[in-house]
Amino acid sequence: MLHLNQIHKIFNEGTPDEKIAIDHVNLSLKPGDFVTIIGSNGAGKSTLMNIIAGVLIPDLGEVHIGGVNVTNSLEFSRSKMIGRVFQDPMAGTAPSMTIEENLAMAYSRNKTRALRRGVTKKRRDYFREVLESLHLGLENRLRAKVGLLSGGERQALSLLMATFTEPSILLLDEHTAALDPSRAELITNLTKEIVNRYNLTTLMVTHNMQQAIDLGNRLIMMDKGQIILEVDEENKQQLTIERLLEEFKRIRGIQMANDRAMLT
Amino acid sequence: MFTAIFGSFEAGIIYAIMALGVYLSFRILDFPDLTVDGSFVTGAAISAIMISAGVNPFLATILAIFAGFAAGCLTGLLHTFGKINNLLSGILMMIALYSINLRIMGRSNIPLLNTETAFTNISDFFEKTGIDSFFNNMLSTVGLGDNLPETWGILIFMIVVTFLIKFLTDLFLQTEIGLAIRATGDNKRMIRSLSANTNLLVILGLGLSNALVAFSGALIAQQGGFADVGMGIGMIIIGLASVIIGEALFGTKTIARTTLAIIGGSIIYRIVVSMALRIDFLEPGDMKLITAIIVIIALTTPKIIDRSKENKRKARRKVEKLPAIQATATAKGDNHAALKSDS
Numbered sequence: 155m156l157h158l159n160q161i162h163k164i165f166n167e168g169t170p171d172e173k174i175a176i177d178h179v180n181l182s183l184k185p186g187d188f189v190t191i192i193g194s195n196g197a198g199k200s201t202l203m204n205i206i207a208g209v210l211i212p213d214l215g216e217v218h219i220g221g222v223n224v225t226n227s228l229e230f231s232r233s234k235m236i237g238r239v240f241q242d243p244m245a246g247t248a249p250s251m252t253i254e255e256n257l258a259m260a261y262s263r264n265k266t267r268a269l270r271r272g273v274t275k276k277r278r279d280y281f282r283e284v285l286e287s288l289h290l291g292l293e294n295r296l297r298a299k300v301g302l303l304s305g306g307e308r309q310a311l312s313l314l315m316a317t318f319t320e321p322s323i324l325l326l327d328e329h330t331a332a333l334d335p336s337r338a339e340l341i342t343n344l345t346k347e348i349v350n351r352y353n354l355t356t357l358m359v360t361h362n363m364q365q366a367i368d369l370g371n372r373l374i375m376m377d378k379g380q381i382i383l384e385v386d387e388e389n390k391q392q393l394t395i396e397r398l399l400e401e402f403k404r405i406r407g408i409q410m411a412n413d414r415a416m417l418t
Numbered sequence: 419m420f421t422a423i424f425g426s427f428e429a430g431i432i433y434a435i436m437a438l439g440v441y442l443s444f445r446i447l448d449f450p451d452l453t454v455d456g457s458f459v460t461g462a463a464i465s466a467i468m469i470s471a472g473v474n475p476f477l478a479t480i481l482a483i484f485a486g487f488a489a490g491c492l493t494g495l496l497h498t499f500g501k502i503n504n505l506l507s508g509i510l511m512m513i514a515l516y517s518i519n520l521r522i523m524g525r526s527n528i529p530l531l532n533t534e535t536a537f538t539n540i541s542d543f544f545e546k547t548g549i550d551s552f553f554n555n556m557l558s559t560v561g562l563g564d565n566l567p568e569t570w571g572i573l574i575f576m577i578v579v580t581f582l583i584k585f586l587t588d589l590f591l592q593t594e595i596g597l598a599i600r601a602t603g604d605n606k607r608m609i610r611s612l613s614a615n616t617n618l619l620v621i622l623g624l625g626l627s628n629a630l631v632a633f634s635g636a637l638i639a640q641q642g643g644f645a646d647v648g649m650g651i652g653m654i655i656i657g658l659a660s661v662i663i664g665e666a667l668f669g670t671k672t673i674a675r676t677t678l679a680i681i682g683g684s685i686i687y688r689i690v691v692s693m694a695l696r697i698d699f700l701e702p703g704d705m706k707l708i709t710a711i712i713v714i715i716a717l718t719t720p721k722i723i724d725r726s727k728e729n730k731r732k733a734r735r736k737v738e739k740l741p742a743i744q745a746t747a748t749a750k751g752d753n754h755a756a757l758k759s760d761s
Contacts, residue, residue, distance in 0.1 A: 207611070228615075229610055229611070230610050230613050230614055230615045230616065231613065233610065233612065233613040234613045236611075238611045240607075244605075245605070245607055245608060246608055246611075247605065247608060248600070248601045248604040248605045248608060248609070249605070250600075250604050251597070251600060251601065251604060255597055255600075258594070258597055259594075259597050259598060259609060259612050259614075260612055262594045262597075262598075262612075263612045263613045264613070267594040267595050267598055267614065268593070268594055268595065269590070269593045269594070269595060270593055270594055271592055271593060271594075272592055272593055272594045272596070272597040273592070315612070316611075
């Protein structure tokens, strides 16, 4: 479904600030794969996400989604196939527009936008139905402005907007990191539920090791722009935080330098 | 007095179309677009030169609208593909349009007196059908018969046209493309991740905005009986004044409410200006200064009022609650110290 071939990206090439963000990375996802990515700050996780989403274009290498080479296609054109949830709950929704208008915009993601009414009666019924699956009561607040929702509610709505058109790839970029623990758990559970329901091919970046272990069928660890560890479906069942940290120490010869990762 | 208010209504309802254009760029796209100062004149210039050349005034007005659309699209292109800051791309277009407008007109002023315009057609129609005398008779019976307006045609025709544009704008902003344009002004990153081409949407939005502005300019030229290369100076501020006054007075709960508020704001702005000009020491040349002061007041007073309300609330709370808080604090001792010694 997703295929990354020898992706390479350097920032500020030829200056003292030169930084190799992604160092010849290969990655393949089969349809229905749910891969969690962990790694310390600056490991290249978010850059990788941005390259898949088309925000950044790699210096070398190719990105294939659903068999199509999208390496040089622009963000808006490939986002027909990609659902994305950002870390910042404010980033995934338009605050001055209503819940139903936000959903209508997400609904037209894989269609051509035209001079049709965005929110029709038929669509509103459908939106109510999908909102019910969030169990937050948002289905009764279709005409409320999204800016009035709490961070957790907005993130749940973003998650729904990213997924209910069943994109080929779902990218989750630390989407629970800015929420308090109970809200984060809620979003984590919703993620599990929604990904299962639509059987979405998913890539999730997280700093929370427990979350990375609990969710998904595969796990990869990144450091300094490289994938240093890949855990497949069979081995992921027995994975623990301690084993992950041991593996990191064995590969890199140093302790993992990430307080947030250590704590959780 | 009645004549002044009647005139304010008539002008206000025509300028309201321009204000709706400014609303599209300034509020919906979050793009302070100074192209307006130029595209307003472009609309006036094109309609004036064509009408004086004998072209049908309605056709001339439609061409003016297209010219405004093109000007707005160019500003959008400068900003999106040229990656020029939004204010600067508007200023660049405004300056460029000044020369273009002079070229279109061939001189700095085109009079349209004794020429057939869209409005003379309409006034004639109202006079012939007797609608004018009907309204004037009504006014006379309520005792306002001293200075009757020349024609009711322009006012009534413009109310119909402006409200038609208002409803079309409301509908457009509810369509899929309209929603995407609104989201472009609200959260670009989000709508791009929902497969919308934000560059095209900015260009389209600015095009539509300036089409309305040029339409308003074409109508003002025909109502006032001239097009002048300097008539657009400060137009963006007049548009802003209408938007801000309207929003503050009539609310912004829904899009339909806001666009209605802006039409109201445009009329009220005209009334305020015509009242201000009745003060003896002010002259017509002071109009821009008055406009600037109105906008400054409209932008600052709500904040000042909010702050003073907040201060009053805090002061009141202090008086009411402080003794109680101090009493509980002394009774229980220092909570922080207690926690520290425990750990």
